[in-house]
Every structure is written in structure tokens, then in C-alpha cells.
Amino acid sequence: MMSLEYENVIQELLERVPELSDGYDELVRQYGGDEDPPVGAHIVFGILVTPLIMESLAQGAEHGDFLTRLFQLLEEMAVAGDEEVRNVVWVSVLEPLGRDPAALLTARALMGEATRSLADEVERRSRRKGRGN
Numbered sequence: 758m759m760s761l762e763y764e765n766v767i768q769e770l771l772e773r774v775p776e777l778s779d780g781y782d783e784l785v786r787q788y789g790g791d792e793d794p795p796v797g798a799h800i801v802f803g804i805l806v807t808p809l810i811m812e813s814l815a816q817g818a819e820h821g822d823f824l825t826r827l828f829q830l831l832e833e834m835a836v837a838g839d840e841e842v843r844n845v846v847w848v849s850v851l852e853p854l855g856r857d858p859a860a861l862l863t864a865r866a867l868m869g870e871a872t873r874s875l876a877d878e879v880e881r882r883s884r885r886k887g888r889g890n
Contacts, residue, residue: 832869
């Protein structure tokens, strides 16, 4: 298994969760540039992955293989040496999930230790912001 870096995290996502390929191709059509990869990880996770996680959780699919594979990857991203990769988990997955307490609660059961720890920190910070600090 390759070490996760910002440059290869999308490739890793598509290898592990190939059913996201069509959605990814659509993102490339809409947002793609000349860079490699043509769309950044924040776009892929923020626009494609996180909404699918929330939809799957809402449909009661938390025991499905699809979410298991996604959360395994998120756990590896949460402990990646590349800070940009950890930042994708924080900003593009956990912050949006944190705005839906029911989804976050269900998602916690699927999270690994590092992802759960990041989710706790996201929650703490958003509570502080909510108090106007």
C-alpha cells in the first residue's frame, strides 16, 4: 500500500471505491483543469464523497461494504504523514458531517480511532465558535 499523499489520494480513493468513478468523471467534466489530478481532493471529497456518505447513512446503509471501505481510507488519511491529506478529512468530510449531528453519530460507529479523534476536535471547535469565541 502506498503512503497517502495529497497527490495520490484521489487515485487511492478510486482504486478502493471504484463505484465513485462515474461521479469523479463528472466532476472532472465540470471542474477539471490541466493539472494532474484535474480536480483537487477537497473538491472530490467535498462535492462527491461526503454527500454520498451522508446519503448512505440516511438510508441506513452504515453496514454496507461501500461505507466500510470509505471509512477505512478516511482512517488512513487521518493518520497520513501529509498534513494536506489530514486537512481533507477535517475540512471536506468531518466539518460537513458535523453539521448533521444524526449523521455524525451514525458515522462514528464506522470511524477508526484517528478519524474519531479528529471528529471530536471538529466538534469541540464548532461548539466554541457557536458560543461566539
